[in-house]
Amino acid sequence: MKDEKTQTEDHILNSAEKVFQRKGMDGARMQEIANEAGINKAMLHYYYRSKRFLFEAVFAKAFSLIAPEIDRVLSDDNTDLFQKIKNFTNSYISFIQKHPYLPNFIIQELNRDADFIKVLQAKKGFPDFSKFEAQVEKEVQEGKIRPIKAEQLFVHLLSLNIFPFLAAPLFKGFLKIDDKAYKDLMEERKEEISNLLINYIKIKE
Amino acid sequence: MKDEKTQTEDHILNSAEKVFQRKGMDGARMQEIANEAGINKAMLHYYYRSKRFLFEAVFAKAFSLIAPEIDRVLSDDNTDLFQKIKNFTNSYISFIQKHPYLPNFIIQELNRDADFIKVLQAKKGFPDFSKFEAQVEKEVQEGKIRPIKAEQLFVHLLSLNIFPFLAAPLFKGFLKIDDKAYKDLMEERKEEISNLLINYIKIKE
DNA sequence: GTCTATATTAAGATAGAC
DNA sequence: GTCTATCTTAATATAGAC
Numbered sequence: 001m002k003d004e005k006t007q008t009e010d011h012i013l014n015s016a017e018k019v020f021q022r023k024g025m026d027g028a029r030m031q032e033i034a035n036e037a038g039i040n041k042a043m044l045h046y047y048y049r050s051k052r053f054l055f056e057a058v059f060a061k062a063f064s065l066i067a068p069e070i071d072r073v074l075s076d077d078n079t080d081l082f083q084k085i086k087n088f089t090n091s092y093i094s095f096i097q098k099h100p101y102l103p104n105f106i107i108q109e110l111n112r113d114a115d116f117i118k119v120l121q122a123k124k125g126f127p128d129f130s131k132f133e134a135q136v137e138k139e140v141q142e143g144k145i146r147p148i149k150a151e152q153l154f155v156h157l158l159s160l161n162i163f164p165f166l167a168a169p170l171f172k173g174f175l176k177i178d179d180k181a182y183k184d185l186m187e188e189r190k191e192e193i194s195n196l197l198i199n200y201i202k203i204k205e
Numbered sequence: 206m207k208d209e210k211t212q213t214e215d216h217i218l219n220s221a222e223k224v225f226q227r228k229g230m231d232g233a234r235m236q237e238i239a240n241e242a243g244i245n246k247a248m249l250h251y252y253y254r255s256k257r258f259l260f261e262a263v264f265a266k267a268f269s270l271i272a273p274e275i276d277r278v279l280s281d282d283n284t285d286l287f288q289k290i291k292n293f294t295n296s297y298i299s300f301i302q303k304h305p306y307l308p309n310f311i312i313q314e315l316n317r318d319a320d321f322i323k324v325l326q327a328k329k330g331f332p333d334f335s336k337f338e339a340q341v342e343k344e345v346q347e348g349k350i351r352p353i354k355a356e357q358l359f360v361h362l363l364s365l366n367i368f369p370f371l372a373a374p375l376f377k378g379f380l381k382i383d384d385k386a387y388k389d390l391m392e393e394r395k396e397e398i399s400n401l402l403i404n405y406i407k408i409k410e
Numbered sequence: 411g412t413c414t415a416t417a418t419t420a421a422g423a424t425a426g427a428c
Numbered sequence: 429g430t431c432t433a434t435c436t437t438a439a440t441a442t443a444g445a446c
Contacts (some may be wrong), residue, residue: 008411027317028233030440040413045441070379104316107350109372111309113233117378129379150379150392152397155369158376163364166371169315170365173322174275174334175356187358192357204409212429235422245431250423252429 009047012037013057016044021101024108029056035058059109059116060123061103063196067125069095074132078087081139082198085157089193092161093186099159099202103166129154214252218262219241225263226306229313233260262316265328266322267307272330274300278362281336286344287403290362294398297366298391308371334359350406358406365398365410 015037136150221240341355
């Protein structure tokens with residue numbers, strides 16, 4: 001019994017995820033979610049009470065999927081910055097190829113409701129920037145990298161990795177290339193981004 | 206008479222711009238646009254026939270505002286790459302501080318309707334990447350910069366400039382800073398981004 | 411727990427007076 | 429050209445049978 005309930009609940013959540021990530025909160029239709037799940041609308045309300053609650057469940061799940069990816073850069077103590085940059089870039093790009101709608105979904109909905117980030121901050125697993133900051137400062141002092149602000153490095157890293165997926169339609173239009181060529185370009189970026197940033201923080205002799 | 210018409214039409218467009226850029230196509234309400242403009246819903250239909258058409262007018266206007274900013278980097282023949290990167294970064298960040306909703310609006314709606322970029326491509330003033338590409342190749346051959354793919358440099362430049370505004374709520378959350386501190390960080394980036402990219406394409410001796 | 415049928419509300423769009 | 433009133437449709441949500 002309990003298993004059945006959990007199963008359906010989960011099935012709805014997965015279906016809702018697909019629709020919300022394609023259409024956003026406002027564009028999504030409960031009917032479409034029901035169709036996607038192969039059940040009727042009433043069931044959605046039975047399990048999640050309202051569209052709003054269903055949406056928030058989807059959003060929380062999506063964020064909890066991407067947060068560890070970010071947090072790994074910030075909190076892992078065992079690798080130096082050079083290696084962290086490489087690791088993040090590599091794993092993030094592979095990760096996002098599997099979840100292409102995710103970055104747009106997160107960004108879009110955070111722009112719709114600026115305070116929602118506070119709800120997320122309160123949750124366990126929210127990325128902790130202060131550890132990354134401490135590491136940057138430490139490596140600067142040890143003379144491993146040249147002086148740089150941790151905030152800027154962090155913003156660079158995320159911008160270079162995330163934006164090209166967010167703006168894929170725009171770039172394809174500018175560069176006049178198709179999906180395949182764009183995917184190759186993204187694959188190339190694993191090397192490209194690491195080189196750019198490592199070259200930047202490295203101390204010149 | 207004609208002036209009156211044009212004036213109201215324009216007033217509606219400006220009001221619609223505000224609402225659409227805050228709420229997106231799906232989230233915007235015709236009633237809200239009418240309120241913003243201080244008129245009634247019927248007027249919106251009188252001038253723009255449907256929500257779809259009104260939206261497209263707003264989008265076209267928004268895009269025509271940002272396209273020249275991009276095109277300036279791509280097509281200006283009189284400055285070398287080093288200077289172009291500086292100019293673009295400087296002027297883009299200043300520009301976007303004045304139009305904070307614009308990047309999110311463009312990106313979001315292009316993700317909703319991937320084919321819409323084709324409509325834009327057909328328009329006059331659409332940024333022409335091939336000129337930029339030619340310039341990069343030329344400067345590489347002349348030994349002014351080290352070998353690099355024009356596409357990647359272009360993606361870097363736009364990512365570093367645009368994403369931090371798109372993801373402002375996210376970054377404020379991660380870095381735990383307020384609007385003022387974030388604005389300062391963005392101001393700093395004018396220098397920061399130029400340095401990062403110029404350092405990257407410069408030939409090491 | 412799952413369905414069909416229906417209530418309720420709200421949005422886009424139009425008719426028609428002025 | 430501008431308004432009020434209204435039509436139509438569609439979406440969220442609920443009631444109630446099974």
